[in-house]
Structure formats: structure tokens, C-alpha cells
Amino acid sequence: MTDFTITKEFPKSEIEFDQRFSQPDACYEYLFQQKWPDGFTCKKCGHKRYWLSSINLYICTRCERQHSLTAGTIMDSSKIPITYWFKAMWWFTTRKSGVNAVNWRPSFSTISSPVQQ
Ligand SMILES: [Zn+2]
Secondary structure: OOOOOOOOOOOHHHHHHHHHHHHHHHHHHHHHHHHHHHHHHOOOOOOOEEEOOOOEEEEEEOOOOOOEEEOOOOOOOOOHHHHHHHHHHHHHHHHOOOOOOOOHHHOOOOOOOOOOO
């Protein structure tokens, strides 16, 4: 559930990509859609409401469990801005054999290229 995956909606051109993911909010929104396509659902109690903390943690309003959009991914607890990660993702998923050339952590094994070669 915490894997970063490239979906059909992922931009197919670099211009489109830059326009869409130039701001961190857009990146987090994308990750949110990945994690909770039907809206936030607490992993612990199934509650649907949350608080959003200043460091982008989603906190269940019922049991106060914290959910991170980047937990379990290479982006977790990184000091690198998320927009940089998205750009890196872009390069690695659009270049031929790019993914193979990089020693991705297992959580990234689900990445598939949106570009049909
Ligand atoms: Zn909860």
C-alpha cells in the first residue's frame, strides 16, 4: 500500500510533468491518490476523517494513528524535497533500462514505465 507506483495519470511528457509536479503539494496529492483512491481510511480503525499535520502526516481523528504518504518508500525521512524525488522518478521511469541501472530499494519494485518503448 505504501509503494510508489506510476499510474496511467502520470504525465507522459516532461513539460506536462514539470507543470504538474513543480510544487510539493501536487506530489503529495498524487501520493494521496495512490494510497487512498477512495479517500482517507485509517489503517487501524477504518475511520475516514483525519488531521493533516504540518509535516504531512495524516492523523486519524478517532484513534490518532499517524499515516505517512512516504512511509516504506525511498522518500521516507529524506531531507530531499519531494519534488526532487518526483523528478528522479520521472527520469528513471522514462529512460530505457534506467530502473535496472539503479539499485532501487524493494519498495520500488512495482514501478512500471508509463512509456511504451
Ligand atoms: Zn483510526
